[in-house]
Amino acid sequence: MRYLQRCAVTNFPAPPKADDLTLLDSLATAVLAIDGAMRIRYLNNAAEQLLGISARKAVGQRLTRALTIPDALFARIRDAVESSQPFTDRQVSVEPHGQDPQIVDLYLSPFRIGKTDQGLILEVTVIDRPLRIARDEAILTQQEHARSLLRGLAHEIKNPLGGLRGAAQLLDKQLPNAELGEYTNIIIREADRLQNLIDRMLGPTSRPKQDAVNLHEVLEHVRKIIIAGACDGIQVRFDYDPSIPECLTDRDRLIQVILNIAGNALQALGTAGKIVFRSRVVSNFTIGGARHSLVACLQIHDNGPGVPDALIDQIFYPMVTGTDHGTGLGLSIAQSIMNQLGGLIECNSEPGNTTFTVLIPLEIP
Ligand SMILES: Nc1ncnc2c1ncn2[C@@H]1O[C@H](COP(=O)(O)OP(=O)(O)O)[C@@H](O)[C@H]1O
Ligand SMILES: [Mg+2]
Numbered sequence: 058m059r060y061l062q063r064c065a066v067t068n069f070p071a072p073p074k075a076d077d078l079t080l081l082d083s084l085a086t087a088v089l090a091i092d093g094a095m096r097i098r099y100l101n102n103a104a105e106q107l108l109g110i111s112a113r114k115a116v117g118q119r120l121t122r123a124l125t126i127p128d129a130l131f132a133r134i135r136d137a138v139e140s141s142q143p144f145t146d147r148q149v150s151v152e153p154h155g156q157d158p159q160i161v162d163l164y165l166s167p168f169r170i171g172k173t174d175q176g177l178i179l180e181v182t183v184i185d186r187p188l189r190i191a192r193d194e195a196i197l198t199q200q201e202h203a204r205s206l207l208r209g210l211a212h213e214i215k216n217p218l219g220g221l222r223g224a225a226q227l228l229d230k231q232l233p234n235a236e237l238g239e240y241t242n243i244i245i246r247e248a249d250r251l252q253n254l255i256d257r258m259l260g261p262t263s264r265p266k267q268d269a270v271n272l273h274e275v276l277e278h279v280r281k282i283i284i285a286g287a288c289d290g291i292q293v294r295f296d297y298d299p300s301i302p303e304c305l306t307d308r309d310r311l312i313q314v315i316l317n318i319a320g321n322a323l324q325a326l327g328t329a330g331k332i333v334f335r336s337r338v339v340s341n342f343t344i345g346g347a348r349h350s351l352v353a354c355l356q357i358h359d360n361g362p363g364v365p366d367a368l369i370d371q372i373f374y375p376m377v378t379g380t381d382h383g384t385g386l387g388l389s390i391a392q393s394i395m396n397q398l399g400g401l402i403e404c405n406s407e408p409g410n411t412t413f414t415v416l417i418p419l420e421i422p
Contacts, residue, residue, distance in 0.1 A: 265307035290329035325361035
């Protein structure tokens with residue numbers, strides 16, 4: 058059934074067995090079959106994602122309608138079809154319709170469709186993927202170091218702090234003059250403030266819940282809070298992929314993550330600008346070295362000034378802030394929550410275009 062939906066052709070070779078298709082769908086490489094008229098006859102899951110189009114829409118379309126390809130490359134693809142010669146092209150820029158250009162490696166192998174029609178199998182590997190995976194791994198390592206440093210520091214500070222606070226309370230009871238209580242109160246208050254700061258730096262320590270969570274409900278919940286706190290000059294839009302299934306995760310913690318990120322976007326914009334809450338689902342996606350068959354991408358985009366260059370590699374560390382009154386804890390807490398939830402936060406930022414992407418693995422029923 059899936060095959061018929063994907064191919065919608067009459068003279069395609071004998072349908073591959075269901076196992077073969079599952080196999081192709083589980084590849085991270087985009088695979089397309091093109092016929093002699095340069096129309097798409099088949100595409101796997103990764104190709105759907107690359108082109109940002111469903112197989113139902115893409116099959117039957119001309120390749121050039123789904124993908125803008127440099128003229129010279131297009132001519133080579135035509136030649137490959139006509140001459141039945143395979144070829145490889147590396148690091149070419151292609152532009153999936155309506156999306157940002159991507160640098161890819163292309164492998165073309167001719168094959169025969171039916172008895173006469175010449176076709177082509179196109180394998181497309183997006184080459185920034187290894188870079189992204191390496192960067193994700195760096196974020197995770199960074200996070201692990203920061204957390205173990207924090208845990209050690211918290212242990213060293215909390216014990217004496219508890220002693221200090223207890224001693225101040227005892228002292229308070231023994232004071233000959235009640236007015237001196239002002240000073241013991243300062244010690245107790247400041248000890249509590251430090252304790253509180255350390256707890257916040259460590260983030261939630263209990264096990265996260267595993268409830269069925271509607272991710273759009275979470276995004277909308279935060280969007281309303283942001284709208285309530287935004288000036289008139291700020292637009293807060295949304296762009297959701299309705300196909301995202303429910304996710305087994307901790308709703309409250311996820312809300313805190315999105316709120317920390319969106320709160321920063323609001324702060325960065327000041328009095329005017331645009332924030333977009335976006336959701337997408339991608340398959341065969343790697344998060345910090347672990348491959349997941351289905352992943353939800355929740356994105357908060359803003360058109361503000363962007364993360365300062367000097368901070369971009371450190372924003373997920375605790376106490377790193379670019380603002381006068383910031384604590385520098387928002388993103389570090391958000392990142393450690395996402396670690397607990399098996400996901401990750403990525404950031405891409407340049408002036409006028411900042412996107413924080415929250416990646417959450419989805420359970421497949
Ligand atoms: N959307 C954004 N646009 C510009 N800069 C940002 C954005 N999000 C985060 N930042 C930068 O990252 C820093 C760290 O953020 P965060 O960890 O939440 O701490 P805080 O908000 O307390 O400064 C911010 O101070 C800011 O400089
Ligand atoms: Mg913040």
